[in-house]
Amino acid sequence: MHISTSLKRFLRQWGALVVLGVLVLVAIGYYYVKDPSITEAVLASAVRQATPLVLGAMCGLIGERSGIINIGIEGQMLMAAFIGFLANVWTGNLLVSVLLGMGSGALLGLLLAFMSVTLKIDQIIGGTVINIIATGLTGYFYQVGLTTKGKLSPIPLGKLAEIPVIGRALFNNPPITYTAIILVFLVHYVLFSTRWGLRTRAVGEHPRAADTVGVNVYLIRYVNVVIGGAVAGLGGVFLTLEAVGSFERVMTNGRGFVALAVMIFGKWTPIGSWGAALLFGMASAIQTQIQFAGQVEIPHQFIGMLPYVLTIIVLAGVVGRSRPPAAEGIPYEKE
């Protein structure tokens, strides 16, 4: 009876996503047989397009699992993209630039934590403040004509990169894309198998219960939101230093918000979010591919909508039952 109830629970939670995943795999198989090289290119592009979404979603979920809604992911990414870019223009050192970018994300995370944990401001407003700060500052200080000194380039992992279908997509990537994949499993491990993870989830579900057994609710929320900011920052740096190689105004283009959709689609779990991010990445990659192929008689604006339309459909509730952490968005007051 125990096994059947846990199976039911699993299906209720994941059924829709599993079915969708299987459909996608079948489609990939079909197109691979038809045209291996284009299929591999689309897959590789999907993984990379998914990277900022995965990182944004990891940021969102480690915050929300501790009870803090982070709607400022977009701003954290944008700020980090800009700072990472500027640091690279000035120093030329990629590692330093990446770290500075992450640092700026973490700093905005600290601001969010201060507003929502210490000042107990409404978290949606706190996040919006961050988005406005980031758009304003990056827009104001942006100068036309700057270019980066170098970009993070792919590092193929030997023979692994030659595996058919998945080799190019998984084992021939630049460093931030690898890091994102590793982070998915790292966050999963920390959240579900360590002391910190247990306490984080407890604080996100029932902070008073955690408090009465001596867990420091405020500390856990601060640390998670700051680390989340750094992870979102990595997603921002990806855009300037790994994907594009330059900065443009508001270049995050809503990815921070799509990342939140990804997190919800993934039911606040790292691996689920990764799957959801890949789906969105796939939508972006296919969209690009269709535009390149140029054979369809659909205005390109409509094709460009694909990932965003998918977001709306997902959030409208095709995903089945999903339950956010019970205490998210509620400031904790000690007695």
Added chain:
Amino acid sequence: MNSNESIVLEARHVTKRFPGVVANKDVDFTLKKGEIHGLLGENGAGKSTLMNVIYGLYTPDEGEIYIEGEKVQINTPHDAIDHGIGMVHQHFMLVPVFSVTENIILGSETTKGTSLDLDKARKQIEQLSSEFGLEVDPKAVIEDIPVGVQQRVEIIKALYREAKILVLDEPTAVLTPQEADDLFDVMHKLTDQGVSIVFITHKLREVMDIADRITVMRQGEVVGITTPQETDKQGLAEMMVGREVILEVEKEPAKPERVIMDVKNLTVNNERGLEVVHDVSFQVRSGEILGIAGVQGNGQTELAEALTGLRGVVSGEYIFNSKRMPFENPRRLIEAGMSHIPEDRQRRGLVLPYPVADNLVLCTYYKSPFANGLQRNRDAVLKNANQLIERFDVRTPGPLVLTEKLSGGNQQKVIVAREFSRPVELLIANQPTRGLDVGSIEYIHSRILEMRDQGVAVLLISAELDEILSLADRIAVIYQGRIVDTREADQVTKSELGLLMAGSSVDDLGL
């Protein structure tokens, strides 16, 4: 017990002030090793404040705490846990989506390297549960298990932290009579093993049954320390309330007249779509109280929600004052003359973040004199509030105080004031005295009887047999969603009712 047992916990001269009130005034309290110490008092008497001071949730303004003779500083729950104090809060401190094991180890996790060692923890839990007869499944998820089992998890949580002193805050408030008996067995097993227990309650029968010593508090002060041998229920009640209390309700015989409420073949589903009320029919006449007796969870909640318009039904007919009523339309019912004391006063009865004055017009705010068209008339609302606060003796600093700041008993009085001050013909009272103290229970019972004597038809749903027996004129027993029998109140005994509530059919009883 011998006379020279050691004292494990002592509080001396504890004073705790909150803005405007002294919650504990120079309180002394001692707990002996291996005893069950009943801490008795009405709501707001300062019992929980004292225990929260001892558990490190409040810092006292004055006073000291000694554990096994040594003076200690307890500033946080962590300190209390380190000193071997465990507390089971009235509202359980369990994470609903966590497993039993995860809840128990939270804050004192066993680890292997960087990972949690859940297997080791599970073994420890199984050992504790067999040692003390606290049966739990360590892998079960909290939200799937009944309240009684959740309470065992809370107790194991304290024992897992090697608590030697266990504070149980109103532990029986959420339990069925059978579950309460199981809990008492567990408490005896714990004291046999040397654990000392503080048992906070306001139920006289329970302290008389189980406590070794009893400390009674009233208005922040200790008014007496006694034992069950030295006193009786009446004596305790008087200490608690500070005046003579009528434990038995005096009432005139009912004079039922015309049928006000006529329910025919009602079938109701719960939110999971399971049929929990099956084909129920009954009538309530003006001037009588029909009691619905039953152990919690036998469909009473859904029945009451259907009858008050809060829940849709599968089938059935609802005739109120000879008019057929629609379901799921609370306002129609209210305007037709229904009043309702809901089971969960905080969620269904009141808007807690609203001022008392606004809660007092929740059913009538849109009507004259409380509104002129679209505009509210604040003066009328305030005037109404002041009158009702006075008439129903609601203890509040003022009509604009937020309702969430009031004690449970006073919150219930706000509901009673609102519902009983309107001209009504039907009262549906669901667990009207749950969690209330003796004084408030006495008050609410007398008000319900007053309504009956004024010719109101009363449907009283209660899991407390004593309440049903003392108030109801006729008693219907509900079991698994069916009314298994209806009796005149003076023709049935408590034990017969108990058996019917437990599912014995009339034939089994040989009646």
